[in-house]
Amino acid sequence: MxxxxxxxxxxxxxxxxxxxxxxxxxxxxxxxxPRSWWIALTISLxxxxxGVGCIxxxxxxxxxxxxxxxxxNWAWDITNFVWWVGIGHAGTLISAVLLLFRQKxxxxxxxxxxxxxxxxxxxxxxxxxxxxxxxxxxxxxxxxPNQFGSLWVNFNSPLLWDxxxxxxxxxxxxxxxxxGLIPDFAMLRDRAIRPVQKHxxxxxxxxxxxxxKHWQRFEEVSLVLAGLATPLVLSVHTIVSMDFATSxxxxxxxxxxxxxxxxxxxxxxxxxxxxxxxxxxxxxxMEDYITIQHIEMMNIIIMVTGSIVGIAYITELxxxxxxxxxxxxxxxxxxxxxxxxxxxxxxxxxxxxxxQFMWFKRLRTSILFTFIISIVVNIGMWFERFVIIVTSxxxxxxxxxxxxxxxxxxxxxxxxxxxxxxxVLFLLYARSxxxxxxxxxxxxLKSSGENYKKHHSDSHGAH
Amino acid sequence: MAHTNNVITALFNDDDILMKSIKPLREKGxxxxxxxxxxxxxxxxxxxxxxxxxxxxxxxxxxLIGLSVAISLTYYIMIIDWPQNIGGKPSMTWWENMPAFxxxxxxxxxxxxxxxxxxxxxxxxxxxPGRAAMNPDPRTxxxxxxxxxxxxxxxxxxxxLLKDNGAVxxxxxxxxxxxxxxEASEAH
Numbered sequence: 006m007x008x009x010x011x012x013x014x015x016x017x018x019x020x021x022x023x024x025x026x027x028x029x030x031x032x033x034x035x036x037x038x039p040r041s042w043w044i045a046l047t048i049s050l051x052x053x054x055x056g057v058g059c060i061x062x063x064x065x066x067x068x069x070x071x072x073x074x075x076x077x078n079w080a081w082d083i084t085n086f087v088w089w090v091g092i093g094h095a096g097t098l099i100s101a102v103l104l105l106f107r108q109k110x111x112x113x114x115x116x117x118x119x120x121x122x123x124x125x126x127x128x129x130x131x132x133x134x135x136x137x138x139x140x141x142x143x144x145x146x147x148x149x150p151n152q153f154g155s156l157w158v159n160f161n162s163p164l165l166w167d168x169x170x171x172x173x174x175x176x177x178x179x180x181x182x183x184x185g186l187i188p189d190f191a192m193l194r195d196r197a198i199r200p201v202q203k204h205x206x207x208x209x210x211x212x213x214x215x216x217x218k219h220w221q222r223f224e225e226v227s228l229v230l231a232g233l234a235t236p237l238v239l240s241v242h243t244i245v246s247m248d249f250a251t252s253x254x255x256x257x258x259x260x261x262x263x264x265x266x267x268x269x270x271x272x273x274x275x276x277x278x279x280x281x282x283x284x285x286x287x288x289x290x291m292e293d294y295i296t297i298q299h300i301e302m303m304n305i306i307i308m309v310t311g312s313i314v315g316i317a318y319i320t321e322l323x324x325x326x327x328x329x330x331x332x333x334x335x336x337x338x339x340x341x342x343x344x345x346x347x348x349x350x351x352x353x354x355x356x357x358x359x360x361q362f363m364w365f366k367r368l369r370t371s372i373l374f375t376f377i378i379s380i381v382v383n384i385g386m387w388f389e390r391f392v393i394i395v396t397s398x399x400x401x402x403x404x405x406x407x408x409x410x411x412x413x414x415x416x417x418x419x420x421x422x423x424x425x426x427x428x429v430l431f432l433l434y435a436r437s438x439x440x441x442x443x444x445x446x447x448x449x450l451k452s453s454g455e456n457y458k459k460h461h462s463d464s465h466g467a468h
Numbered sequence: 469m470a471h472t473n474n475v476i477t478a479l480f481n482d483d484d485i486l487m488k489s490i491k492p493l494r495e496k497g498x499x500x501x502x503x504x505x506x507x508x509x510x511x512x513x514x515x516x517x518x519x520x521x522x523x524x525x526x527x528x529x530x531x532l533i534g535l536s537v538a539i540s541l542t543y544y545i546m547i548i549d550w551p552q553n554i555g556g557k558p559s560m561t562w563w564e565n566m567p568a569f570x571x572x573x574x575x576x577x578x579x580x581x582x583x584x585x586x587x588x589x590x591x592x593x594x595x596x597p598g599r600a601a602m603n604p605d606p607r608t609x610x611x612x613x614x615x616x617x618x619x620x621x622x623x624x625x626x627x628x629l630l631k632d633n634g635a636v637x638x639x640x641x642x643x644x645x646x647x648x649x650x651e652a653s654e655a656h
Binding site: 022023024027148157158159160161162163165166169170172173176177180181183184187188191192194195196207208209210211212213214215216217218219220221222223224225226228229230233234236237240244247444445447448451 | 483484502503504505506507508509510512513516518521523524527541542545546549550552554555557559565568569571572574575576578579581582583585586589590592593594595596597598599600601602603606607608609610611
């Protein structure tokens with residue numbers, strides 16, 4: 006029952022026992038942080054505080070502090086929103102879709118990938134919130150009985166669908182993540198020596214004891230949640246894309262948007278997972294669990310989804326020409342050759358060209374190269390949203406209202422602030438949460454651990 | 469059995485040895501009260517003769533509830549209470565407007581199914597924030613596997629059986645709980 010083909014590379018390297026996994030996962034929490042962690046936290050905190058200042062300025066003064074104008078009435082805010090939501094998608098894909106496909110390599114990365122999902126969705130949700138202008142009225146987006154004269158929400162509107170999609174996605178991801186975390190919190194509780202630490206993990210672990218019946222329920226709940234999260238994650242970016250696709254703006258009004266956005270989301274999400282995990286595995290010495298093989302697998306997904314995105318770009322161009330609609334044709338011609346040509350070609354280079362390097366095994370198994378490409382892809386995906394949003398808006402039907410968009414320091418500050426906030430959350434998580442789903446990982450130690458595999462193939466050779 | 473609350477706990481240091489020891493114990497008529505493991509051991513529920521869990525069925529029912537709530541919500545708000553003509557698309561009947569409600573119907577179904585499932589899971593497991601640890605031995609969240617076996621009368625036979633099956637530590641939990649006899653013994 007613990008056998009796996011010897012052709013498969015081990016997923017856990019080194020001579021590990023169950024206890025070693027426990028010790029390695031608990032180590033970042035039980036030991037002092039490395040200096041690099043403190044440096045990263047300080048930089049992130051400064052960026053975060055700068056963002057908080059810009060958000061407070063926006064709320065206090067108004068949306069006029071941003072670079073928006075009457076023609077370009079959506080720009081960085083919604084670009085950042087879509088970018089962050091997209092990044093979140095990889096976490097759910099790893100923890101839910103790869104669970105349904107029984108991909109064992111997900112086990113050492115799903116915890117951190119899903120933490121990334123939750124932290125990214127937090128950043129995303131900020132933007133529509135502050136773009137409302139009067140954030141204290143944000144509860145208007147929910148269908149709450151009120152005294153304003155039957156003022157209900159409009160269920161025909163994609164923006165309302167988005168409210169439901171994002172809040173469902175965030176809350177379901179959170180409980181899915183937490184259900185998986187409980188046994189690992191229990192492990193930390195049972196190891197904790199300091200009373201405060203023991204008390205905190207005791208509260209967090211809900212009394213988990215690893216009873217046979219509880220594990221049976223755990224596995225079924227995980228499976229059902231994965232089954233629910235899989236269509237959910239696809240629906241989220243589909244609905245985000247409908248914010249654009251159901252409008253009548255040339256360049257937005259296309260039926261290809263839902264699959265194209267979902268592929269782009271997975272693409273950028275995996276790139277962010279690479280960025281985070283390459284640093285984390287080094288900082289906390291997790292190389293035995295997050296191996297080159299894991300990095301290579303993710304690079305293959307980046308290559309595939311990057312190519313899907315590339316095909317979507319080309320299909321859009323073809324359909325614009327083939328439709329014979331003058332406005333549609335101009336929108337795309339303007340993207341590639343108009344005043345925002347640099348954004349369009351940055352997007353093309355980063356998203357279509359750069360992932361093609363992953364066809365070469367030497368490159369996709371190189372950590373430095375992967376790290377660089379992961380950053381490039383995320384820059385490219387930010388430009389994709391910028392191109393879709395700003396270049397479609399800035400030259401509308403009436404040439405007299407054609408204009409350009411330039412961000413103010415507030416736009417930039419809020420964006421940098423969310424990056425800071427994201428990393429603050431992730432860095433705090435990395436020092437207080439079990440960053441690897443150790444209970445799950447222990448189930449594959451005997452089938453995919455290097456020492457066990459070696460032992461097994463040796464004993465087979467002797468017969 | 470006269471005194472069923474006589475309990476012996478046996479610790480194992482390997483999941484395969486644990487699994488192999490279950491069958492001989494059950495064949496001898498011993499009742500395995502509980503098994504604590506650090507990770508889900510594949511096939512353990514089957515070996516212990518546990519019933520199938522009904523978690524998935526509850527999730528299905530919760531999903532249907534969510535769908536009904538979404539249908540009622542959209543019907544009441546968009547058709548009954550305040551029908552509006554938005555973009556030349558009047559809200560006449562729920563059915564005609566239904567395609568626009570599909571995202572809401574889907575999201576609410578998932579929302580109810582997932583959240584109520586997790587609540588059910590916590591309630592059925594008796595888990596809540598701050599509950600005292602349910603595992604008697606802290607090593608069972610690390611690398612040890614613990615079995616609680618009920619017995620009556622003499623425990624010698626049971627001890628021998630457990631030793632033969634690879635238990636690394638055997639403890640007796642006496643009838644009055646504050647008087648526990650501890651006896652550690654190496655299996656090999």
